[in-house]
Structures are given as structure tokens and as C-alpha cells.
Amino acid sequence: MLLIERQDAVAVVTLNRPEAMNALSKALRAALQQALSELDADPSVKVIVLTGAGERAFTAGLDLKELSTDPLGMGAANATDPSENPARAVLACAKPIIGAINGVAITGGFEVALACDVLICSTNARFADTHARVGITPGWGLSQKLSRAIGPYRAKELSLTGNFLSAQQAYDWGLVNRVVEPAELMPTALRLAHEMASIEADMLVTYKAMIDDGYALAMGDGLALEHQRSVVHNAAVTPQMVEARRAAVQARGRTQ
Numbered sequence: 001m002l003l004i005e006r007q008d009a010v011a012v013v014t015l016n017r018p019e020a021m022n023a024l025s026k027a028l029r030a031a032l033q034q035a036l037s038e039l040d041a042d043p044s045v046k047v048i049v050l051t052g053a054g055e056r057a058f059t060a061g062l063d064l065k066e067l068s069t070d071p072l073g074m075g076a077a078n079a080t081d082p083s084e085n086p087a088r089a090v091l092a093c094a095k096p097i098i099g100a101i102n103g104v105a106i107t108g109g110f111e112v113a114l115a116c117d118v119l120i121c122s123t124n125a126r127f128a129d130t131h132a133r134v135g136i137t138p139g140w141g142l143s144q145k146l147s148r149a150i151g152p153y154r155a156k157e158l159s160l161t162g163n164f165l166s167a168q169q170a171y172d173w174g175l176v177n178r179v180v181e182p183a184e185l186m187p188t189a190l191r192l193a194h195e196m197a198s199i200e201a202d203m204l205v206t207y208k209a210m211i212d213d214g215y216a217l218a219m220g221d222g223l224a225l226e227h228q229r230s231v232v233h234n235a236a237v238t239p240q241m242v243e244a245r246r247a248a249v250q251a252r253g254r255t256q
Helices: 026-041 073-078 088-092 108-115 143-148 154-160 167-172 182-197 203-213 219-234 239-255
Strands: 002-007 010-015 048-051 057-059 098-101 102-105 118-122 126-128 178-180
Touching: 002 026, 002 178, 048 057, 048 182, 057 108, 073 102, 098 108, 098 182, 102 108, 108 126, 108 143, 108 178, 108 182, 118 182, 143 154, 154 239, 167 178, 178 182, 203 219
Parallel strands: 010 048, 048 098, 057 102, 098 118, 102 126, 118 178
Antiparallel strands: 002 010
């Protein structure tokens, strides 16, 4: 139900239940948390790409069929343990995670997508928040993260109608980084992942955390956090270290 492929310093994690629209069953949620935890701890992996099998769905969210037969299953909607809450499993990973959104990302699946650091979409991708239509409230972050990504007015339009958002409109609204044809989704995501992986691992982790932790604060507090962490980090950077990297930076600039 979960596939892991390694390409040098990049790991591709695929939700592999295409017959169920990659719905997040209890077993799949636990497997995803374990895989991300292991990849996070693996020094040979710098960047992770998360996607779904097939072209229909990234993930349709919680497995409603499974929940309908489990009287305790609805607790997953408010779970805080990353083994039950896949959005938290993604957020708990210190390394960059690129979401390669191959199809629909619905409700809980939308929340998992929002937990990723970068979103690359196929033209087949669509997003929907159907919490209100199902009669439950989000517990994996959607009510807060979506409004911060696209603004409260657009977020309310989506969440209070349950309407689908196309890949192109998601791009126009600033929700996703790029939209590509289905055949180009994984090549594009992997190119970006390998570009990130060309940076030193500790720098990726440090900078990602600085952005995420600061974004959760008011601007003044975020600037103070940046200053505090930057002073500590930059004190360990020597002129020799900068010089050693300068030529590579200049060479890369001439080829882009």
C-alpha cells in the first residue's frame, strides 16, 4: 500500500491504493508515518517526493468505507499522533517534502497536500474540502492552513461549498507552485527535488525550519527568530567555506 523508491539523495513515497483512490486507511496512515520517520532519520536522503498511484487521486482522504464499519474510527479526524494523522506525519519531517499531486486531493487528502513544502500538480489534479458536506469539521489543519495559503475569502468559498478547485485555478490562487501535463509531473518534481538535494542537508533542514517556525509567528516575532537563529548559524561559517562554494554558485548561475 506504500511504495518507496530511492534516487540518489531523493526518496519517492507513493500512496499505493489506486483502487480506493489512495484513501488513507488506518494501515496506510501508520505505514506513511513509519516511512517518513525512517527517511527523515536516513542521512543518505535529503528530499522526499510524496505522490499517489494512478492518475485519478493523490488521496481521497480518510477511508470512509473503513470508518463506516469502525465505531472508533472517527477519532482519526482529530488524532494528534502522526501515526493516525498523516498531515502531522508530513509536518514532523524535518526534510523538504514535495507533493506531486497526480489527481484529486479531497478533504483529508487536501490537508496532507497542504502539509507539504512545495506542490507540483498534474493538470488532472483537483482539490476539494468536503468536510461540511460530510458533516464533520477538519482536524488536520485545513481550516487554518488553507486561509493562510489563499486568503480567508477564497478559503470560505471552497470550504462552505465543497466545490472542486482545478489545478489551473489552484495555481492562479497561489496554492500550488506549478501545473504540468500528467507525463511531466514526476520528471518535474524529481528535477526540483534533485536541485534541492544539491544543497547541504543541514542547510535544507535549517532553512526549512526557519521559514516554517517564523511563518507561525507575527512578523516582528518572526524577524526576531530569524536574527536569533542566523547569528548562531552564521557564526560557524568561515570565509574559506564561502569561497569553496562561490565557484559552484557562479557556475550554476551561468547555466540557468
